[in-house]
Amino acid sequence: MGSNSQSNNLTEHEVPATAQFNDDTAACIVSVKGMKDNWQKWSVEHQEYQKNNPFSHNTRPDVVVPQRGQGDYGRPLQGSMTEQRGKDAHKHISKEVQELCDVIRDIDQQRDSVGDVIAVEFGKLFEHYVTISNKLVGLLLRARKQKLVHFEGEMLWQGRDDHVLITLLQ
Structure with missing residues (x-):
């Protein structure tokens, strides 16, 4: 056989x-x-x-294809995997923004500041945060968009903007 x-x-x-x-x-x-x-x-x-x-x-x-200006324009189909991935990403980024705010609070407490304003210089935050994540500037922009922090300027650059004060609003 x-x-x-x-x-x-x-x-x-x-x-x-x-x-x-x-x-x-x-x-x-x-x-x-x-x-x-x-x-x-x-x-x-x-x-x-x-x-x-x-x-x-x-x-x-x-x-019906959604047109520009409609509520569901540019959004994935309800219940799709793309929608779920977007929700998961939003949750993850929100968690990282909250961690950034906690780091700003911790640095401010170490500084023994007087008053109710919680603030930190960008250079100090960058030195501390570089071991946590490489997305500091993007997270700061996201936090400013959500009105959680305030800083002067459109974009922050390491070295040039080390003395720019980042203020925690909430």
């Missing part, structure tokens, strides 16, 4: 692109029906996907 390269438990439909050899006749049998079924299944799924794709020429006329 010759050795069979395919498992005997598989049917010809489960192995569509490979050949099976019959030990007795040594004939090559290719499952064309299995390949045809798989191709047809893929074709139907792809056509349905293209009907929902706003950039495809095969869109359904009843699919």
